[in-house]
Amino acid sequence: MFGTLIKFFKFCDEENRKKFTGSIIVGIFNSLFMALRIAAVAVMLRGVIGAAIEGKPFETKTIWLSFAIMCVSIIGGIITRKVTSMWQCEGGYRTCANKRIEIAEHLRYLPMGYFNENSLGEITSVTTNTMESVGDVATRAVMMVFQGLLDTSLIIVMLFFFDWRIALVVLAGFGVFEFVNLFMRLAVKKISADKIRDDAAEIGKVLEYIQGIAEVKAYNLIGKRSRELNEVIDRRKKTLVKMEMRCIPVSNIQSLVAKLSGVSMMITSLYFYLAGTMALADCATMLVCSFMLFNALEAGGNYSALLRTIDIGVTKATKILSLPAMDIDGKNITAVPSELKNQPLIEARDVGFAYDKRKIIDGISLSIPENTTTAIVGPSGGGKTTFCHLLSRFWDVDVGKVFLRGIDVKDYSMDALMTNFSFVFQNVYLFHDTIANNIRFGQPDAPMSKVIAAAKKACCHEFISKLPNGYDTVIGEGGASLSGGERQRISIARAIMKDSPIIILDEATANVDPENERDLMNAIEELTKEKTVIMIAHRLKTVRNADQIVVIDKGRIAEQGKHNALVKQKGIYARFIDSRKEAVSWKL
Incomplete structure (x- = not known):
């Protein structure tokens, strides 16, 4: 007792x-x-x-x-x-x-x-x-x-x-x-x-x-x-x-x-x-x-x-x-030393990661220059999302290193590291709160003028204004009272408010209906202006214009290059393109 x-x-x-x-x-x-x-x-x-x-x-x-x-x-x-x-x-x-x-x-x-x-x-x-x-x-x-x-x-x-x-x-x-x-x-x-x-x-x-x-x-x-x-x-x-x-x-x-x-x-x-x-x-x-x-x-x-x-x-x-947390006691790094300014914005060196003794990522090395777009494609279960999580340190790598601006991501404090990343996921979670507060999530003290400006850029100001209480409308937990496209655009407005230099899009357009797709693509375009973009995508038009395309299969980089070069290789990417074209040509 x-x-x-x-x-x-x-x-x-x-x-x-x-x-x-x-x-x-x-x-x-x-x-x-x-x-x-x-x-x-x-x-x-x-x-x-x-x-x-x-x-x-x-x-x-x-x-x-x-x-x-x-x-x-x-x-x-x-x-x-x-x-x-x-x-x-x-x-x-x-x-x-x-x-x-x-x-x-x-x-x-x-x-x-x-x-x-x-x-x-x-x-x-x-x-x-x-x-x-x-x-x-x-x-x-x-x-x-x-x-x-x-x-x-x-x-x-x-x-x-x-x-x-x-x-x-x-x-x-x-x-x-x-x-x-x-x-x-x-x-x-x-x-x-x-x-x-x-x-x-x-x-x-x-x-x-x-x-x-x-x-x-x-x-x-x-x-x-x-x-x-x-x-x-x-x-x-x-x-x-x-x-x-x-x-x-x-x-x-x-x-x-x-x-x-x-x-x-x-x-x-x-x-x-x-x-x-x-x-x-x-x-x-x-x-x-x-x-x-x-x-x-x-x-x-x-x-x-x-x-x-x-x-x-x-x-x-x-x-x-008492569960071992990730080492979050790094430095509050905000300014990049001058000698590191020519380094790639993000670099993965021989990264490996296993989950429950099952190897998910197996020796991936990749450089992502600043203000470029990198598209990551590949078969389902190949490790695309896990690799992006390693880049942003949602998980710690088992082997290898990930660098941000030439500095190991483990040397950043977690809060300092997260200021560099904004995310738009396929499944958006919105909190049981007003739309305004969901948008200003990255800047809790932001004035209403900034919230509205971000909403306009994300192409969601119009439908928000039609809601019973506008920006003060309380949405259901998880955003259940909004459509998928509306939730996506609010999450993009939230990312615009955060204004991080790196944007990670995890199949953000996968489940969007054609009526919302145009607005969503415009919102993504506004979000990614002058940003470094890493996208996981299955749609041809969101991939083909990327500065580099990385094909990940079974935890390894199977192919890497630009659209035209990869199509000529007749490999995984070429088959991916053919399947996308065939799907687009289907008619009812």
């Missing part, structure tokens, strides 16, 4: 760790104030019983003393409980908020291969359900478990000064209670891991179902997919019920032990009184205290079963944060 709490404390950042530490210190004072209730009861009972035995009138000052002690206990308890609750809530929720941000920042610098190996549901679950559980459970568990232990421990210590025999009885009850509590924590140890696993599986299956709903409908898979989703939801429900069913019996035994400990305290006190070794007033005080002694401990003990959830949640979050 203490190991889990220490683990959580280490997980917190320094500021929130101080809040938890402060809350524990204030919690000690809270326990002292709670213990004063026993003193108030003792003063009152001794006064009443003493006056009755001696036949004297009950003194008013005894009432006022007891009342004063009780007021100090209640007021002090309220203040300290409020402080501890506030600090623990702030520490718990801010820790989880900060860790979400830290995980998001860390994910930015992980190789893209990580996201291929791990499901979206797993990542989403850690940043949502898991961190939410840690925030909720940690705040309550730390508060209740620690406070229960503090309250009970302090009362036991005070009892040793009052009557060591009663203190030993209570200490024995405390030991039995903790022994049973250990069984509760062990009972939920495995099921807690199952709960976290099922949380991730449920989120993953829900996301898969929603994202693939078009395919599900098109192929009449609604029954099958619904059944799979229902099975995952049902499994998570059974896991949650199983967790509760494991906790309830042990929790009841734990509660019984607490109550029996109080009963033992009462019986022992009465025995000592009847044996003449304990005063009547002290016996009456012990009888009253037996009802309040284990209240805090019992509440904390029930929450301690949830500590395992904290442990697993912290472990999963820490696992993501």
Whole structure:
């Protein structure tokens, strides 16, 4: 138990760790104030019983003393409980908020291969359900478990000064209670891991179902997919019920032990009184205290079963944060040394890369001069997109080097490197935000005039202006409320706003209908003016005018040159051209 709490404390950042530490210190004072209730009861009972035995009138000052002690206990308890609750809530929720941000920042610098190996549901679950559980459970568990232990421990210590025999009885009850509590924590140890696993599986299956709903409908898979989703939801429900069913019996035994400990305290006190070794007033005080002694401990003990959830949640979050990120601590290079100005803008030297032991890029060397257009073509799965990702350091090469302006890309800080690249992908992702904010993504503080200017260059000002709220129209997540061509043009406007010297077009026109193609090509032409362009394309007219054409097949450069020269070679490129011409000649 203490190991889990220490683990959580280490997980917190320094500021929130101080809040938890402060809350524990204030919690000690809270326990002292709670213990004063026993003193108030003792003063009152001794006064009443003493006056009755001696036949004297009950003194008013005894009432006022007891009342004063009780007021100090209640007021002090309220203040300290409020402080501890506030600090623990702030520490718990801010820790989880900060860790979400830290995980998001860390994910930015992980190789893209990580996201291929791990499901979206797993990542989403850690940043949502898991961190939410840690925030909720940690705040309550730390508060209740620690406070229960503090309250009970302090009362036991005070009892040793009052009557060591009663203190030993209570200490024995405390030991039995903790022994049973250990069984509760062990009972939920495995099921807690199952709960976290099922949380991730449920989120993953829900996301898969929603994202693939078009395919599900098109192929009449609604029954099958619904059944799979229902099975995952049902499994998570059974896991949650199983967790509760494991906790309830042990929790009841734990509660019984607490109550029996109080009963033992009462019986022992009465025995000592009847044996003449304990005063009547002290016996009456012990009888009253037996009802309040284990209240805090019992509440904390029930929450301690949830500590395992904290442990697993912290472990999963820490696992993501400990994943080896790409080396991003390079130099913030903005100016190119004069001796490197004659170097190619981008150069790959004998680059190799493997994914899951499967070689994707195998010894590619390529120079790309500034302000030129390089078209990359080749069979599907040949490594075209992977090679472009290596140039822009979405992945790190396994062997060889990639240079930007004569400097190894690993010597740049990641942020400095990314200022040199803009991307337009085949599948555009737009955020659930206004169109204006999606366009100014590369320049968050850009004025509206620049946003509109970029939109006009990207040929999307006209259709944006027709939307209900113009540039302030909020589009659906992923841009689902726009057509493919409209999304592409907004992504081009975003790239124009970023104004990077290198543009990478990954089959940007592959899925565009003829009505949008003209506007899209005009937008691309505006984007690529006086830029270095690297394009992955399958359309003949976007390839034939490139300054150099590179054919990549099976991870190697199979052919390289200009359009006319490659056509004469009668190789892969020539067959590619013939197939494009044949496709264009088809008529309905």
